[in-house]
Amino acid sequence: MNTELVxxxxxxxxxxxxxxxxxxxMVAQKNLSEGFCLYTDYQKAGRxxxxxxxxxxxxxxxxMSVYLKPSFLPPDQAYRLTMSVCLxxxxxGQELDxxxxxxxPNDWYYGKHKLAGVLIEASxxxxxxxxxxxxxxxxxxxxxFGDLKAIGLEEAAQRNLNRDDVLxxxxxxxxxxxxxxxxxxxxxxxxxxxEMLWGSKLSIPVLVEGERQRGICLGVEPGGDxxxxxxxxxxxxxxxxxxxxxxx
Numbered sequence: 001m002n003t004e005l006v007x008x009x010x011x012x013x014x015x016x017x018x019x020x021x022x023x024x025x026m027v028a029q030k031n032l033s034e035g036f037c038l039y040t041d042y043q044k045a046g047r048x049x050x051x052x053x054x055x056x057x058x059x060x061x062x063x064m065s066v067y068l069k070p071s072f073l074p075p076d077q078a079y080r081l082t083m084s085v086c087l088x089x090x091x092x093g094q095e096l097d098x099x100x101x102x103x104x105p106n107d108w109y110y111g112k113h114k115l116a117g118v119l120i121e122a123s124x125x126x127x128x129x130x131x132x133x134x135x136x137x138x139x140x141x142x143x144x145f146g147d148l149k150a151i152g153l154e155e156a157a158q159r160n161l162n163r164d165d166v167l168x169x170x171x172x173x174x175x176x177x178x179x180x181x182x183x184x185x186x187x188x189x190x191x192x193x194x195e196m197l198w199g200s201k202l203s204i205p206v207l208v209e210g211e212r213q214r215g216i217c218l219g220v221e222p223g224g225d226x227x228x229x230x231x232x233x234x235x236x237x238x239x240x241x242x243x244x245x246x247x248x
Contacts (some may be wrong), residue, residue: 001168003175005035006066015042015058019065020121020135027131032067035175039064039167045057060142061152062166066134066174070197072182073129077226082106083193084181085118085134088173090196095169096157103247104196104217104226105240108138112247113151115139134174140166149247194219200243203231205246208238211245 042058093100108116119135139152199217219228
């Protein structure tokens with residue numbers, strides 16, 4: 001694996017409750033090196049954003065968590081790390097000739113189907129980000145997702161994929177994007193993220209306070225707030241969970 005930091009130390013678990021939970025327990029018990037990566041074949045209690053369950057069939061997808069120490073980021077710009085992780089996913093998608101987008105705040109989409117999700121849990125100390133556990137769940141081989149509008153990389157790319165190869169690709173892409181972040185290439189990453197934001201070019205349906213409306217995503221601020229312009233011209237700022245995208 002051609003990385004400088006990410007996944008220099010790698011641990012595979014046959015199964016676990018949640019890779020983020022397992023890695024957080026390891027962090028509490030020992031001094032892990034930055035970039036440590038844990039991945040599993042199956043999560044018995046996988047977690048998505050806001051405590052939502054992350055469903056994945058055994059042995060079908062890539063479920064992983066990475067330990068990083070982005071102390072150089074002010075807490076009010078912590079969302080820049082989410083941007084970097086999403087861009088790493090997009091880099092991997094480009095290698096498969098996939099045109100993808102990001103659905104705010106943390107999902108990777110192919111068309112109107114979810115390819116992957118990101119869950120970042122940060123530890124703060126004295127008003128600074130001390131460390132982060134970055135959970136990434138990528139649909140790879142799974143073909144059916146129940147009522148969820150999701151798709152696997154294999155189906156989207158129309159080719160057979162090896163999960164170990166996907167692991168290498170995402171780790172290398174994440175390593176590159178994290179180094180960019182540390183180098184201060186913030187505007188570059190922000191612009192790239194904005195260009196791939198779902199709803200940035202077309203008016204899309206959203207649910208706000210139980211009411212269906214339409215609007216255009218104008219961008220995401222470094223702190224993670226979404227700017228949305230409604231069809232009547234009004235521009236509003238939203239935090240996580242204050243708006244829901246309707247994926248018709």
